[in-house]
Amino acid sequence: MKAAGVEPFRIVVGETLEGDIASFLDSDILVVNIPPERRADVVEYHVGQISLLIDALADSPVRYVLFVSSTSVYPALGGEVVEADADDPDAADSPAGRALMYVEEMLRSEAAFSTTVVRFGGLIGPGRTPAEFMQRMTEITSPAHPVNFIHLDDCIGIISSIIRQGEWGEIFNACAPLHPARGEIYAAAAESHGLAALPEEPSSDKHFKIVNSDKLVQKLGYSFLHPDPLAMARGGS
Numbered sequence: 001m002k003a004a005g006v007e008p009f010r011i012v013v014g015e016t017l018e019g020d021i022a023s024f025l026d027s028d029i030l031v032v033n034i035p036p037e038r039r040a041d042v043v044e045y046h047v048g049q050i051s052l053l054i055d056a057l058a059d060s061p062v063r064y065v066l067f068v069s070s071t072s073v074y075p076a077l078g079g080e081v082v083e084a085d086a087d088d089p090d091a092a093d094s095p096a097g098r099a100l101m102y103v104e105e106m107l108r109s110e111a112a113f114s115t116t117v118v119r120f121g122g123l124i125g126p127g128r129t130p131a132e133f134m135q136r137m138t139e140i141t142s143p144a145h146p147v148n149f150i151h152l153d154d155c156i157g158i159i160s161s162i163i164r165q166g167e168w169g170e171i172f173n174a175c176a177p178l179h180p181a182r183g184e185i186y187a188a189a190a191e192s193h194g195l196a197a198l199p200e201e202p203s204s205d206k207h208f209k210i211v212n213s214d215k216l217v218q219k220l221g222y223s224f225l226h227p228d229p230l231a232m233a234r235g236g237s
Contacts, residue, residue, distance in 0.1 A: 078206025143183030
């Protein structure tokens, strides 16, 4: 990072804050990407982590926060979801989603800084491709369910666009606009990368969602670099 002209900091946000937090927060904009940890008390622990950060922000010049959240804040009810559909933490798709929902509300309620939340879908990029996922799978569950993927290039592009355009106090969904089925994704990955096809375990349930990112496109004028997850599955990264 130093070679690229970026000053690195080692900051640990756990039960306490460790590191030179004052110097780290010496900026007017802060990007927060702290995913909830996999633990039984994920909600309480994650809320505690962000509470520590909020306390530190009170003594900093930060006036704008971009919080990286997840589409797991939405319930999986078998239909399309937009930003306004996440209004109840207890309805989130997972405990991690519930934790993120509480943290979103905490940050957005702070008067000392303005927070924009970006709810990203499943990340695709170097080291995280459908072909690589397949090598850790034994079957394809719910092959008819749609995917909500986003490429790392678009994550960076969207964050950069928000900061550049000064779109603060907003909530944006961020997923590729096309939503092929899981079975299609892994069939394309297998064919393109010479992998054996995995057996499918069909499901008749409606435990899925289609994340609509139209607000992002319209408000930011953003054009996705990787709009089609099938192309992501066929490519290397």
